[in-house]
Amino acid sequence: MAQGARTVLVVGGTGAFGGRLVKGLIDTPDFAVVIAGRDLNRAEAAAAAFGPRARALRLDTRAVQPQELRASGAFVVVDAAGPFQGASYRLARAAIEAGLHYVDLADARDFVAGFDALDALAKAAGVVALTGASSTPALSHAVLDRLTAGWRRIDAVEIAISPGNRNSPRGLSVIRAILSYTGKPVRVFDGGGWTERPGWGWPVRREMPGLGKRWLSLCETPDLDLVPARFAPEQSAMFRAGLELSVMHLGLSLAGILVRARLLPSLAPFARPFRWMAERLKGLGSDRGGMIVEVRGIGAAGGAARSVWSLVAEAGDGPVVPTLPALAVIRALAEGSLSQPGARVCAGVLNLEAIEREFASYRISTHLETGQDHDSIPVPATARR
Numbered sequence: 001m002a003q004g005a006r007t008v009l010v011v012g013g014t015g016a017f018g019g020r021l022v023k024g025l026i027d028t029p030d031f032a033v034v035i036a037g038r039d040l041n042r043a044e045a046a047a048a049a050f051g052p053r054a055r056a057l058r059l060d061t062r063a064v065q066p067q068e069l070r071a072s073g074a075f076v077v078v079d080a081a082g083p084f085q086g087a088s089y090r091l092a093r094a095a096i097e098a099g100l101h102y103v104d105l106a107d108a109r110d111f112v113a114g115f116d117a118l119d120a121l122a123k124a125a126g127v128v129a130l131t132g133a134s135s136t137p138a139l140s141h142a143v144l145d146r147l148t149a150g151w152r153r154i155d156a157v158e159i160a161i162s163p164g165n166r167n168s169p170r171g172l173s174v175i176r177a178i179l180s181y182t183g184k185p186v187r188v189f190d191g192g193g194w195t196e197r198p199g200w201g202w203p204v205r206r207e208m209p210g211l212g213k214r215w216l217s218l219c220e221t222p223d224l225d226l227v228p229a230r231f232a233p234e235q236s237a238m239f240r241a242g243l244e245l246s247v248m249h250l251g252l253s254l255a256g257i258l259v260r261a262r263l264l265p266s267l268a269p270f271a272r273p274f275r276w277m278a279e280r281l282k283g284l285g286s287d288r289g290g291m292i293v294e295v296r297g298i299g300a301a302g303g304a305a306r307s308v309w310s311l312v313a314e315a316g317d318g319p320v321v322p323t324l325p326a327l328a329v330i331r332a333l334a335e336g337s338l339s340q341p342g343a344r345v346c347a348g349v350l351n352l353e354a355i356e357r358e359f360a361s362y363r364i365s366t367h368l369e370t371g372q373d374h375d376s377i378p379v380p381a382t383a384r385r
Contacts, residue, residue, distance in 0.1 A: 012081025183259025
């Protein structure tokens with residue numbers, strides 16, 4: 001380990017997102033990494049590939065004890081494994097009891113909603129525990145904070161993510177997470193009130209700046225609760241995601257009808273067949289993905305306003321985006337600029353500049369457009385930063 005490097009323990013450091021987070025940490029001389037997981041051989045192979053500032057640790061998060069985490073020498077524990085749907089807070093609780101900071105990339109609505117149950121414990125231990133340090137809600141809320149600064153009213157918010165097919169993560173945890181809500185009723189704020197819409201149902205075709213038209217469907221994420229709570233839109237708060245290939249996106253939407261018709265309780269048990277099909281099609285489509293955050297309302301000057309922030313990740317760099325808010329959090333913890341003890345959602349914790357600084361090493365560009373609220377306003381292709 002490098003002299004003076006602060007150690008970060010990453011659970012799931014061999015996975016699609018965890019591996020990219022480990023690389024981001026290793027690329028920074030300030031950090032050393034412990035790659036933890038149940039499969040020690042796999043963790044050791046990953047550590048060897050990353051070099052002398054990485055080492056492996058066998059760790060079963062289902063039975064983890066505070067002393068195991070403390071003995072690692074880490075100052076922060078990061079859960080990048082998932083799936084977080086239906087998961088317990090055992091790892092987070094063990095980290096807090098060990099006196100270590102905790103960060104995760106959780107995108108599960110229920111997991112994030114209940115995380116503040118650990119707040120008193122974290123405050124007593126004097127540590128920071130953050131959930132959702134990922135594209136949603138950390139990045140999406142940093143963008144919304146920037147877009148709506150000074151606004152008098154927010155009417156509608158739409159957030160959408162569409163990865164490129166060639167580099168889209170195909171891990172079982174990712175697929176199970178999507179299948180867990182496909183076809184099931186999803187509670188969403190729409191039409192000025194709370195209602196239910198089918199998960200991954202009613203696909204829409206819309207222009208993604210810099211990417212062209214992509215299919216998008218309702219995606220169950222923490223933002224469906226957090227955006228109405230933090231920004232109080234008058235009309236709607238929608239989060240959609242899409243698969244680049246029409247056959248995959250629409251095929252999944254059609255499969256969801258079996259759940260909606262109560263012919264199947266869930267598609268989650270079929271994660272392996274879905275993964276097999278996705279692997280067969282991985283050579284099609286592109287390696288370009290993106291994200292948009294659009295908001296409409298009454299701006300600071302009192303007129304109708306519309307702002308759109310967009311991101312385009314090229315050449316396969318899309319899957320690194322969900323890890324960059326976590327990397328920004330780890331830097332802030334190491335520097336001491338993020339130090340208020342407690343357990344909370346990573347929404348409004350980071351500003352957009354802190355996250356966008358992490359984009360510099362990748363082929364990621366962003367664009368911001370503001371103007372009057374007219375549907376005819378064009379959204380130009382993303383300009384490289």
